[in-house]
Amino acid sequence: MNFLQSPLSPVVTLLSILAMGLALLAIYLKDLLAASVAAGFISLVASIIFLYLQAPDVAMTEAAIGAGITTVVFIIAVRKTERYEK
Amino acid sequence: MNVILALLVVLGLGYFFEFVLRPFPFGMEQLPQVAYLYIRDGLKDNNAANLVTSIVVNYRGFDTLGEVTVLFLAASGVAFLLSMCRCLRPIKRHESSEIIKTSTSYLYPSLIVFGAYIFIHGHLTPGGGFQGGAVIASAVMYMFLAFLDFHPSHSALSVTESLAGLAFVGLGLWGLWAGGSFLANILPKGEWNRIISAGVIPLIYIAIGFKVGSELSALLSDMITSAREKKE
Amino acid sequence: MNSLPLWLEITVGVFIGLATLMAVWRIIRGPTLSDRVVGLDAATTITMVLLVMIGFFSNRYIYLDVSLVYGVLAFLGVVAIARYFEGGV
Amino acid sequence: MRLLLSTLVLFLLWMMFVASLDPQEIVTGLFVAFFTSLITGSVIAGKEPLKWLSPKRWFYFFLFALYFIKELTLANLDVAYRVIHPRLPINPGIVRVKTKLKTPIAKLVLANSITMTPGTITVDVHGDTLYIHWIDVKGKDVETATKNIVEGFEKYLEVIFE
C-alpha cells in the first residue's frame, strides 16, 4: 500500500507516460481544436494522478480549471482567430 | 536533428529533476520547520476539518488575497484589451436545439446551488472558493452556450465582485484590530466538522467564492460578447 | 472496513484501464474532430467512475465531490465544442 | 408560489449534496435555495407549479423509472452483442418520428430516454418531429419508426408532464 501510494508507483508512472504522449500529440496536431481536446485529456489524467496521491484539493482545482474553463477559453480564442496552424 | 536535440534536453531535465527531487522525502518525516509547525498545529489552531484550507486561508491568507488580486487584474486586462480590439471577423450564429435550451434552464439553478455547496463547505471538503467560483462561472457559461441573447447584468457582477473583495479585506482588518495580526482567526472555533466551525475561514471562503465566480463570469461574458459585436 | 479481494480489484482495474486506452486511441486516431470529442466524452464518464473508485479504495467520503465537479466541467467542454461546430459560441 | 416551489426543489437538491440533518446545514440550505431561486427567476418550478403535487404523476414516474431501467439494460445487451459480433451487424440510418408531447420538459425527457433505448440516438428536435439515428433500421416510414421507438415512453410521459 505504501509503495503503491508513493510518487514512483507503477500506476502513477503509466499515467504520467500517457499524459506525456498526449502532450506530444497536442504539440504535433495542426488542428488547434483537436489539440485543445488533447489538452483537456491531459488535465483528466493529471486529476486522476493527484487524487491517487491523496491530494483532493489539487485534483479538484485541476478538474475545475483544466477541464472546463481552459477548454472554453481555447474555443473562444480559436473562434476569434484561425482554426488551423500554418 | 531537432528530435535528437529535444530528446537530449528532455533527458537532461529528467536527470536534473531526479537529482534535485530525490533528497525530498514523500511524507511527514523531515519537513522544513514551518511546514512541520503548520501540520502539527493547523487542526488544533483553527478547528477546520480540512488542513489545506486552514493553511491556505489562515496562515497564508495574505497570499490568497494576492492571488485573488492577480485574477482581478487578469480579468480587467482582458476586458481592456477586448474593448480596444477592432480586428474581428463577422460571425453568423445559429440557434441551439430545443433540448439544450430546456435542459440548460433546469441545470442553471442546480449548478449555482452546487457551486454554493462547494464554497460554503470549503473547510470541510476539498472544495473552496476557487472551485466553487469556477462551477458558478460554468453555470453562466451554459446559459451563454444555449441562449443567443443571454446578457448577465454587468454592473451587478462588478458590484458583487467589489463587495466580496471589500468583505475579504474587512475581515482581515477586523482580525488586525481584534487579534493583533492581519486575518487573525478571532471568531469562536465552534464544533469540529459542522458548518459553523473554524472561525473566520468559511466567511473568507464565501467572500472568495462570490469574488471568483463573478470575476470569471464577467471575463467569459466579455470574451463571448466581444465575438458577437460584429454580427451586423 | 470491508475491502475487496485482490482478484476483483485487478479485474476492475484492467477493464477500466483498457477502456481508457481505447478512448485514448480514438483521440489519437480519429479521422474527424468529432471522433476525438466522442473519445473525450466517453473518457470523461470513465474518469468519473475511476475517481469514485479511488474514493472507495481509500475510504474517503469527500472524494466523491471531486468526481461531481469533474463531471460538471467536462460536460461544459463537450457542449462548448459542439456549439462551436454549429456556430453558436 | 413558484418562488416557494423553486426554493423547495433547490433545498432538496442541497440536502442531497449535504446528506446530513444538522440544523445548521438546513438553515444554510434554505437561505442558499431562496437566494438562488430569487436571482434565477425560479425557472426550475416550471410554468404550472401545481402539477408537482399530484400523486398520480409521481406513481407514473415510478413506473417510468422501472421501464427506463429495463430498456437501459436491453440497450446495453444489444450494444454488447453488436460490438462483440465479428461482422458488426449494423444497418444505420436517420429516421423521422412524430410525438404527441407538447411541453419542453416532456420533450427533453423523451429525447434523453430515446438516446438510452436500444440502438437509437436523438439527433434533432423540430416541432413535433424527432430525428433519430437508428443503428438497425427496421422501417423507413414514419409510422413504423414511431411505433418502435416512441410509443413505449410516450404513454408514461403523457401522464407525467402533460
Place this chain on the structure above:
Amino acid sequence: MKIVGEIFLIIGSLFLFLSALGLLRMPDVYNRMQAGTKGTTFGAFFSILGVMAMRPEWFLKGLSIIIFILLTNPLSSHALLRATHRLGVPLAKKAIDAYAEDKEKGIVEK
C-alpha cells in the same frame, strides 16, 4: 450486500470496457456515439451502484452523481451529433437519411 456490490462492480466495469471496444470498432461517428453513450452510462450506473451497495452511508452523494450522469450524457451526445451532422460528416453505409432530406427541402434550418 458485499457480494451484490462486487457483482455490480464487475458488471459495470465490463460494460465500460465493451463500450470502449465499440468506440474502437464502429465505422463512423454516429455508430461510435451509440456505443460510447449507452455503454458508459450503463457502466457508470452499475459501478456507482456497486460502490453504494458496499458503503450505504454514501447513498445520497452517489445518487446525485448517477442522476447527473443520466441527465448529461445523452445531452452531450445529442449536441455533438447534431453539430456533426450540421458539419456535413456523412453516415457510413446508410439505409436512409431523413434529416439530410429535410435539410435539403428547407424544413429544418441548415
